[in-house]
Amino acid sequence: MATERTFSILKPDATRRNITGAVNALIEGAGLRIVGQRRIQMTKAQAEKFYEVHKERPFYGELVEFMTSGPVVVQVLQGENAVAKYREVMGATNPAQAAEGTIRKQFAESVGENTVHGSDSQENAKLEIAQFFQDSDLTA
Ligand code: DAT
Numbered sequence: 001m002a003t004e005r006t007f008s009i010l011k012p013d014a015t016r017r018n019i020t021g022a023v024n025a026l027i028e029g030a031g032l033r034i035v036g037q038r039r040i041q042m043t044k045a046q047a048e049k050f051y052e053v054h055k056e057r058p059f060y061g062e063l064v065e066f067m068t069s070g071p072v073v074v075q076v077l078q079g080e081n082a083v084a085k086y087r088e089v090m091g092a093t094n095p096a097q098a099a100e101g102t103i104r105k106q107f108a109e110s111v112g113e114n115t116v117h118g119s120d121s122q123e124n125a126k127l128e129i130a131q132f133f134q135d136s137d138l139t140a
């Protein structure tokens with residue numbers, strides 16, 4: 001296993017409920033290190049680009065609206081097998097199907113407002129990180 005990085009977003013439902021610290025505790029508790037973190041208000045253009053892969057899906061408009069409905073925390077997480085590990089820590093997309101102990105099981109309100117984003121591959125992690133961070137922003 002190699003040390004790698006993944007991209008994470010704490011979504012507007014997390015900032016609205018002031019639970020970003022509680023979510024970060026689960027992230028760090030799983031052995032992932034937050035090596036970059038910034039709270040931002042995503043623009044519509046940023047959200048549209050970020051979720052471009054879903055643009056033909058029926059929920060795309062709703063997703064972009066939600067992601068711009070309040071501040072988010074963009075993060076880079078580093079650790080052994082970070083991409084797969086964070087997907088495990090997040091839990092299933094639909095919180096009703098998320099395993100016990102996962103972020104989405106504990107915190108997510110619905111399939112649309114599901115508290116966190118995590119990259120689904122190393123390739124996408126690199127692209128997503130580059131959309132929000134410069135290398136010089138990141139330090140382990
Ligand atoms: P994930 O975020 O687990 O990678 P995804 O990439 O399939 O899931 O979808 C991206 C986001 O889109 C997801 O976090 C929430 C929203 N979404 C997915 N499926 C949805 C649905 N059936 N209804 C509403 N929103 C949905």
Ligand code: MG
Nearest residue numbers: 117118119120
């Ligand atoms: Mg996804």
